[in-house]
Amino acid sequence: MIAMHPAAAWSQSAAVTLTEAVGTNITDVNGGGFSIVSDGSLRHQGPLNAVVPIDSVDRARIVINDVVLMNGVPLAVQEQVESGERRANTLSPDLVNASMDLGDQNNVAVGIGGQVPTYVKLGGILESQRSVVMSGQSFTTFPDNKPSVFSRSILP
């Protein structure tokens, strides 16, 4: 908004600027892996793991101060699904046939575990800046000072 001085010189101005910026970061794991540990009492003949393609990935949702920064599958992840590059390293279903013969065992131990392909980090940031700038021009009423609203040279 600019208010014009009667003498066509601007005298006051004001500006309000609102700037907002948002950012997101998402990290996910593709593939993962499993491990099987045993003290030797486990009996199993067959595959231990199976790598399978994933046909769908659920959404990632990031909301900060009611502003939805992300609500869907990240493009890079979706491209992996569509190209068949999204996979999961899973335990083999044949493991249900594994057995542990207790017999004379006095100690048995078995464990399974690993990492699954999913999101491991979600982050977002919401920044805003509000800037108000006002400026003006001033004139003194003393004619001997410059600039003045009066000029002694033209006063009677």
Added chain:
Amino acid sequence: MFPSNADCQARTTGLKKIVSPALAALCLSSASLGRPALAGPTLESTENSAIGAQATFNNSWAQTFEAKGNMSIEHASGVLIPFQQVTTTSAVLPNSGLAELVATVSNLSSEGGNVQASASINPGALVGGTNTPNNIVLSASSVNGLPALQITPGTGDSSVIGASIIGTNIGTDTLQVTGSLGSSVVNTLTAF
């Protein structure tokens, strides 16, 4: 461009100096002003705010089992079947469920503010979505699974028995929310 005082004085005193009509008009209009107005007071106010949130998720899970002592299984021929396949939605491995981060920072001021946040991974999806049955967990069968295992104390003066089942689940590992507010006011006054 406003004329200088020398230009205007040359015009009023009749000195021979080339003065353009436009310059003469400017001299007339600026005669009452003396010279162009100087920049006067300025006020600048800036307020910055930044709200950030970040969550990390543990995508590792594990189940381990260990037992010591004289072990047997009543309903089976001494054979333990340690694994079972999960095919129902009641005991699935958390994998590709909705990962969600929700954070709110309110009443942000120089005194602080209020922070609310939550993060989660919905454990509602099987590994690989719906196209794979490869979900293996420690067996919960009371016939030949871990619950069927019996450990009998020894007959000696002392014996060692024990069992443990330890699990690590997928879920939120860390959750961090930050809010910052900065403001500045610059007031410039010109005195003359």
